[in-house]
Amino acid sequence: MTVSTAIARLNAADPDFARHLDHLLSWESVSDDAVNQRVLDIIKAVRERGDAALVELTQRFDGVDAKFIDDLILGRERLELALTRISAAQREALETAANRVRSYHERQKQDSWQYTEADGTVLGQKVTPLDRAGLYVPGGKASYPSSVLMNAIPAKVAGVGEVVMVVPTPRGEINELVLAAACIAGVDRVFTVGGAQAVAALAYGTESVPQVDKIVGPGNIYVATAKRHVFGQVGIDMIAGPSEILVVCDGQTDPDWIAMDLFSQAEHDEDAQAILVSPDAAFLDRVAASIGKLLPTMERAEIIEKSINGRGALIQVRDMQQAIEVANRIAPEHLELSVADPQAWLPQIRHAGAIFMGRHTSEALGDYCAGPNHVLPTSGTARFSSPLGVYDFQKRSSIIFCSEQGASELGHTASVLARGESLTAHARSAEYRILNEKGN
Known part of the structure; x- marks a missing residue:
């Protein structure tokens, strides 16, 4: 050569x-009109026909001889079997990496907090993990068990209730290292589907694939395009x-x-x-x-x-x-x-x-x-983006509790600002709670 x-x-x-x-x-990640239309058609098919569409599309695009959705589901016991099929050195390396990734990300966990003002008003933030996260993993020979660890472990550290992994198995080719990594990282469910159809299934749910709150993980142009289209229905990590x-x-x-x-x-x-x-x-x-x-x-x-x-x-x-x-x-x-x-x-x-x-x-x-995450912002987006982390699998809710005195004092300020915006109902809602006043 x-x-x-x-x-x-x-x-x-x-x-x-x-x-x-x-x-x-x-x-530029260019999704031409043909790719865009193909992805939209796939998303539509999955939304309308659920599991049946997943089976059909997996047969067509991955050459997998699957007749039922159960043929595309791997149970926990299959992940544990993968651990026995890899070498001792590979298992030790995966476990060492997982422990280091977990230890690093444990330090990223954010806790809820509150503080009380002099008049008894309480303000704060409640930090809550996502209910369910979807992890896309490329399949076949271009498989990356390290990506499984980097995506699944922060979700688990954050307290995500369920991590669902999708991984294509082109022509039935299963990467044991990927499944072993999923086992070590604590992945809860695995579906052997890929492409835009897998993204659509995670975003909208099917009879068997649960709908998730956020989709993370790398993929080809079809996966990236599908992630763009489902963003808003679900969260995504980034378009890398x-x-x-x-x-x-x-x-x-x-x-x-x-x-x-x-x-x-x-x-x-x-x-x-x-x-x-x-x-x-x-x-x-x-x-x-x-x-x-x-x-x-x-x-x-x-x-x-x-x-x-x-x-x-x-x-x-x-x-x-x-x-x-x-x-x-x-x-x-x-x-x-x-x-x-x-x-x-x-x-x-x-x-x-x-x-x-x-x-x-x-x-x-x-x-x-x-230990730090290898899912990183590309193409100059490090100017405003950060590595994937525990914080990507948590959301924050504001906490506001007003004492009687606090509501009265804040009501004056809110009233002035609301009337300045011609939002009278806002103003009167605040004014009702001003001490010794009932509003007009």
Whole structure:
């Protein structure tokens, strides 16, 4: 197999750098009219015909020989069986990762709170877990047991009553690691359906698939499009773009390490993005040489090559300060600070999904077992979005209790504001509760 690299080289000193960077970063998840219509048709079929549509669509799209919905349901005993079918090393790795993910997310739990004002008015917030969450897991060979842990464990830590997993099994292909991960993470029910039909079933419910409150988990363009269409009926985590890594390096890390860190995201798919920013031009040359040397040794060399050549870049900057400015401009999903003193630069990082500190902290550790969630905002959305967490599976209700005195005092303020908005009923409702006044 012949592979070649022609990774883009950019220099922040160039007058048209901003334009070139914008072009490099541009990406859209394009659902054309045909995809949109197909997804809408699938959603309609599932809403109208429930289980029957799920069975029919699973036969058609996944090549599964299923005649009844029961053929598409895996019980808890099947998940436990998967634990016995994986190797001891795999089970130990899953359990170690699960324990670390659980320990980290336990610290995210939010509690209800209240406070009492001088006049006896009580204000507060009640934190309540969702009743039911739906977890979409890609199936077949492109299965990610780590995603099961990252999506299901925060839901369980939050106190979600039931976690329902959907996972396609194309041509009957079942990934035992995924089922074992579901068992360890405490998934309650599993349906072997995928695609837009699985999203529709979770959003609207069928005779067998329970309706959920929120759908999380990655998927292809049909899954992403379906999530867009059902949003509002249910909550969703995010519409994720291709995976991204941005490495900021002072030039002192082993260039082979950096090249492999770039590969670790580039191997996801051809649209993934891997960028290195450094003030050291000679170091960028050494990393480019490492890329050329190591690429032929990779199992997914063709995917990495297309990703690196199509959306990758080596960016030279004036100094580390400008490197941080570029990083904030990109707002990457994964940011590696491969520098001597990452803690010193951390206060200046404003936009990143996850920040990997120091030369020894590869992004891959975060993907699997460090503990923080690997479901992260992509395509610059780290400017306003956060990693998936326990808080995504909890909702907050405001608590307001007014004492007689508090209602009277607040009533004056509410009355003035309501009448200013010409909402007389609002005003009079408040005025009725003003002491010694009955309203007009």
